[in-house]
Amino acid sequence: MSGYDSAEGLTVSRLLRGPSAPRARLRELLEDGSGPVLAPGAYDGLSARLVEQAGFDVVYMTGFGTTASLIGRPDVGLLSGAEMVDNARRIVAAVDLPVIADADTGYGNAINVVRTVQAYEQAGVAGIHLEDQVTPKKCGHMSGKAVIPAGEMAGKIRAAVAARRDPDLVLIARTDAAAVEGLDAAIARAGAYAEAGADLLFVEAPTSEDDIARVARVLAGVAPLVFNWAEGGRTPPLPLQRIGELGFALVLYPIGTLLAATAGIRALLATLKADGTPAAALPGLPAFGEFTDLIGLPEIGDLEQRFGS
Incomplete structure (x- = not known):
């Protein structure tokens, strides 16, 4: 986005701007009905700026990418809530777009979720997603996941709803139960999380187009749905047109920017190693x-x- 206010003809620094209602803007985008909202992943302020400059409307702070970029390790619950919130704060400060952030499991029980929601809200994010994995969690497309009881997760969602101070903060409930308890159980969990107050539902890692379509069909009308276009993950890479036909409201592209950066750095270093410059x-x-x-x-x-x- 431009740093100029054309109405006044003066430069308005991003560093001096007040809040631009990104939460309300995210809700407007999700309710627009013209098609899925696309949210490319960002793992730091630079990648977030590149997402913005490419013309997208929303930035997604990837937990996988945050872990990889901050500590060079896999997404297996190694980062604390404070480290994740700090990264979210930096990303929010770098762009004018709404930022949706990965909040993992909420970093504990329902009481921890209260503090997690308030910390992310203070960091300025427009939305977060919370998942029903056992702590420490794993990336949703890895094996060996475990989930907490559905009732416990519903309590976490109720706590998140009660904790937010801005009603426009978007709360996304993610379930990883498909890989553990089966797709029907995951769909049932998602419905329970909607009843608990989640704004959007995120059934992670369905492994076939039929499963994706079943999620969309059964949960249609319950709450808007999230599709995770995890690059190289277990979910089939559907075309955007098909995702829109199925009625998904939000599409996350979590790690493409991270993979592209890795490829670029590798290529540069190979040249430097071979040539000396x-x-x-x-x-x-x-x-x-x-x-x-x-x-x-x-x-x-x-x-x-x-x-x-």
Whole structure:
């Protein structure tokens, strides 16, 4: 988004702006009815800015990518709630878009969920998703998951609803039960979580198009649905048109940006290792000036002119 306010003809720094109602904007997008809302994954402020500059309306803070980028480890519950919230805060500060954040299991019981919701809300996110895995959790497309009782998770959702101060904060209930108890049990859990107050339902990792269609058919009218287009995961990579036909309201693309960054870094390092310099790789990279513009150096110059002596 531009850093300029055309009505006044003055530069308005992202660093000086007040809240732009991203939560209300997310709800507007979800209720628009024109098709699924697309939310590419971001794992840091830079990747979030790239999502924004590509023209998307929503950023998704991936827990998988957050774990990989912060500590170089897999998504198996190694990060604390405080580390996840800190990353969410940085991503929110980097963009003007609504940010939906992975909040894992809520980092404990229903009482912990109260604090988790309030911390994410204070960080400025527009929505979070909570899942019904046993702590420590695992990525939804890994094997060896376990889930808590459905009633306990419903209590967590009720706690999340009670904890939010802004009613526009979007609460997404995710169930990982399909891989543990079967698809019918997962669908039943999702319905119970809707009754507990979840705004959207997220049945993780169905493994066939028939299963995806069954989720959409049975839960139609219960609450809007989330489709996780997990790059390389267990869920079939359906075309967007088919996802829209099935009625999903939100599509997450959690790790494509992370995988692309990994591939790019690997290629650069291979060139550096082989040649002793990165010169051969530079034509495929952003120029230095282009990159500094991308991360907001002109905005800093405007602030220096405005406030400098």
